Amino acid sequence: MIDDSLARKAQKQLYKAAREIKFDKNLLKILENPMRILKVSVPIKLDDGKIKVFKGFRCQYSDAKGPAKGGVRYHPNVSEDEVVALAAWMTWKCALLDLPYGGAKGGIICDPNRLSEPELERLTRRYTTEIMPILGPHIDIPAPDVYTTSRTMAWIMDTFSMFKGYTEPSIVTGKPEILGGSKGRKEATGRGVALITREFFKAQKKSLKGAKIAVQGFGNVGGHAALFLSQLGAKVVAVSDASGCLIDLNGLDVPELLDCVEKHACIIKYSASKIDKEQLLFQDVDVLIPAALEDQIHQKNADKIKAKVVVEGANGPITPEGDEILEKRGVAVIPDILANAGGVVVSHLEWVQAMSGLYWEEEQVNAELERKLVKAFKEVWANSIKRNVTLRCAAYVVAIERIAEVYRYRGIFP
Numbered sequence: 001m002i003d004d005s006l007a008r009k010a011q012k013q014l015y016k017a018a019r020e021i022k023f024d025k026n027l028l029k030i031l032e033n034p035m036r037i038l039k040v041s042v043p044i045k046l047d048d049g050k051i052k053v054f055k056g057f058r059c060q061y062s063d064a065k066g067p068a069k070g071g072v073r074y075h076p077n078v079s080e081d082e083v084v085a086l087a088a089w090m091t092w093k094c095a096l097l098d099l100p101y102g103g104a105k106g107g108i109i110c111d112p113n114r115l116s117e118p119e120l121e122r123l124t125r126r127y128t129t130e131i132m133p134i135l136g137p138h139i140d141i142p143a144p145d146v147y148t149t150s151r152t153m154a155w156i157m158d159t160f161s162m163f164k165g166y167t168e169p170s171i172v173t174g175k176p177e178i179l180g181g182s183k184g185r186k187e188a189t190g191r192g193v194a195l196i197t198r199e200f201f202k203a204q205k206k207s208l209k210g211a212k213i214a215v216q217g218f219g220n221v222g223g224h225a226a227l228f229l230s231q232l233g234a235k236v237v238a239v240s241d242a243s244g245c246l247i248d249l250n251g252l253d254v255p256e257l258l259d260c261v262e263k264h265a266c267i268i269k270y271s272a273s274k275i276d277k278e279q280l281l282f283q284d285v286d287v288l289i290p291a292a293l294e295d296q297i298h299q300k301n302a303d304k305i306k307a308k309v310v311v312e313g314a315n316g317p318i319t320p321e322g323d324e325i326l327e328k329r330g331v332a333v334i335p336d337i338l339a340n341a342g343g344v345v346v347s348h349l350e351w352v353q354a355m356s357g358l359y360w361e362e363e364q365v366n367a368e369l370e371r372k373l374v375k376a377f378k379e380v381w382a383n384s385i386k387r388n389v390t391l392r393c394a395a396y397v398v399a400i401e402r403i404a405e406v407y408r409y410r411g412i413f414p
């Protein structure tokens with residue numbers, strides 16, 4: 001594995017926590033390797049009649065604690081390396097939140113903005129068919145990720161159901177409510193980012209009221225995180241997406257911005273001061289939330305971060321080198337496997353609801369989400385103080401100790 005590969009970076013985070021607790025070297029051999037990777041070719045007919053073949057992946061990193069679970073990403077930069085890293089992070093996240101899941105991730109190398117809706121539907125249905133041998137509500141359960149939505153999940157669910165001959169709502173999470181999706185799922189990751197930020201401020205005996213927030217990536221996670229943080233009294237002063245960056249030191253009107261994105265699918269049409277989107281990370285704020293893609297804060301720019309805390313809305317937005325620089329500079333980092341775990345917590349509730357056929361009210365979903373996240377935050381916080389380590393290292397320790405316990409009972413087959 002090359003040293004700057006994303007999967008290698010994910011391994012380095014694992015090794016750091018393993019060193020801290022003198023983790024069993026034999027078990028580490030299992031945890032440092034993905035269980036299964038499937039590579040597929042996905043041929044579809046384009047609208048102009050030509051055939052195009054896309055490359056797709058599904059990595060099931062672990063199923064020690066239960067079915068593999070993780071999103072599907074449509075992006076030009078998707079690679080085997082990326083899905084392996086993302087599947088590893090899903091594994092640690094599910095273990096940290098003590099969900100009965102392992103970890104998975106999938107993706108297709110494509111630019112969804114250049115495909116029509118019928119092309120996206122054919123792509124999704126053919127990809128589902130290609131990975132069908134390793135899919136199932138007790139095997140591997142996909143969910144939305146970058147540039148996939150509840151619409152995509154509906155196509156996956158329908159394709160799987162057509163092959164099985166019966167309707168199977170528990171094959172995906174993040175699907176539309178009418179198909180058995182959970183109330184509160186769409187907002188859950190962003191709500192979780194806001195709740196974890198609130199807990200961090202509480203633990204530090206500080207107030208969130210008036211705290212300045214910058215959000216990179218005003219999509220599902222970033223947009224909802226901004227909304228819930230503004231409802232908690234924080235001031236969202238800068239947001240960016242692929243189209244550009246908006247700034248207002250008096251605080252942007254987040255509900256209006258969300259309306260703009262609903263209408264135009266980007267933030268740039270909103271009337272506010274604009275700056276270069278690369279500058280978002282370096283704003284003078286209290287909280288920085290990278291909620292777009294990986295590797296945004298690294299060796300070359302970590303010393304320019306002015307925020308006091310970075311809350312990882314995205315998966316893997318800080319490289320291990322970037323992490324070290326932030327640590328030395330005293331910038332706290334709330335790791336992805338805790339900060340953005342709200343999505344998979346409600347995905348689990350959605351799976352439970354779909355399996356039982358009994359659906360919950362949104363208040364019940366949100367209360368359970370908050371209970372689980374606050375519990376996990378407290379565990380990570382206490383561990384970080386006890387061991388005098390970063391929140392990331394503490395979160396990994398909780399996660400891998402839990403998986404080790406599973407192996408102690410299950411043993412290694414045969």
Ligand code: NAD
Nearest residue numbers: 145146147189217218219220221241242292314315340343
């Ligand atoms: P999304 O597609 O809804 O949003 C991604 C956003 O990032 C878009 O607004 C896009 O314009 C923006 N973006 C892309 N490139 C950018 C750039 N260079 N600068 C600034 N913005 C840029 O995706 P999402 O579901 O919100 O996922 C975002 C991140 O959160 C990913 O890392 C994903 O893995 C992670 N995540 C998502 C969920 C979930 O439930 N959706 C759960 C956990 C983690």
